Amino acid sequence: MRIDYDPQAMDSRAFYKLLTAVVVPRPIAWVSTLAADGETANLAPHSFFTVACTDPPVVQFTSVGRKDSLRNAEATGEFVVNFAPEPLLDQINATATDFPEDLGEFDAVGIEREPSLRVKPPRVAASPVALECRLHSTLCLGNSTVVFGTVVHAAVRADTVVDGHPEIGRLRPLSRLGKNEWGTMGEIKELARIPYQDWQQQG
Ligand SMILES: Cc1cc2nc3c(=O)[nH]c(=O)nc-3n(C[C@H](O)[C@H](O)[C@H](O)COP(=O)(O)O)c2cc1C
Numbered sequence: 001m002r003i004d005y006d007p008q009a010m011d012s013r014a015f016y017k018l019l020t021a022v023v024v025p026r027p028i029a030w031v032s033t034l035a036a037d038g039e040t041a042n043l044a045p046h047s048f049f050t051v052a053c054t055d056p057p058v059v060q061f062t063s064v065g066r067k068d069s070l071r072n073a074e075a076t077g078e079f080v081v082n083f084a085p086e087p088l089l090d091q092i093n094a095t096a097t098d099f100p101e102d103l104g105e106f107d108a109v110g111i112e113r114e115p116s117l118r119v120k121p122p123r124v125a126a127s128p129v130a131l132e133c134r135l136h137s138t139l140c141l142g143n144s145t146v147v148f149g150t151v152v153h154a155a156v157r158a159d160t161v162v163d164g165h166p167e168i169g170r171l172r173p174l175s176r177l178g179k180n181e182w183g184t185m186g187e188i189k190e191l192a193r194i195p196y197q198d199w200q201q202q203g
Helices: 012-022 068-076 086-094 105-109 196-202
Strands: 029-034 041-046 049-054 057-064 078-083 129-141 144-156
Touching: 029 057, 029 068, 041 057, 041 068, 041 105, 057 068, 057 129, 068 078, 068 129, 068 144, 078 144, 086 105
Parallel strands: none
Antiparallel strands: 029 041, 029 078, 049 057, 057 144, 078 129, 129 144
């Protein structure tokens, strides 16, 4: 037996809660931007986040409504996706507070920044990975805007790299689940894809 939900017949907020409970776990882009004044450094978590294209490398996040991160990315054409690791949970959550527009979260929360290499918005110094992005395009969908950014530089903390590759156990990513839930890494399984030729031989 299943319970049926019709988005057309439901309050949009209720369906949003259902969607975010079942599209899980979602990686978190901790997005840093600079306001148009070039001074105020903004930082906010966005879990509607993924890779949009591999060549060229493009990532995307979605702003539900028009928030500072979106406005700044549009105004300056740049943003940085900082990796959201478990040890920084409290700081990440604090940057989701609805501070006034002229109060940047780096200062309000007391988050140490470091300069980016290719773009003006700063990186989060304590985050193990920064993807420096130039705005590619935006796509308005209903109440939301999808923001696409071409990754022009990736900076990965050396102590998270093993044999030339970022190591999941050292990155310790957080994820967003439903409600106010956050996820941490569970058991990690490794399993190679099965080429069709092998599949046939097995059968
Ligand atoms: C874990 C987490 C994930 C979030 N994901 C999103 C998201 O994908 N899109 C969005 O618009 N807001 C999201 N939010 C809410 C924003 O972070 C929050 O509204 C923030 O104040 C926006 O900041 P800004 O106005 O400085 O851009 C999320 C909040 C948390 C705690």
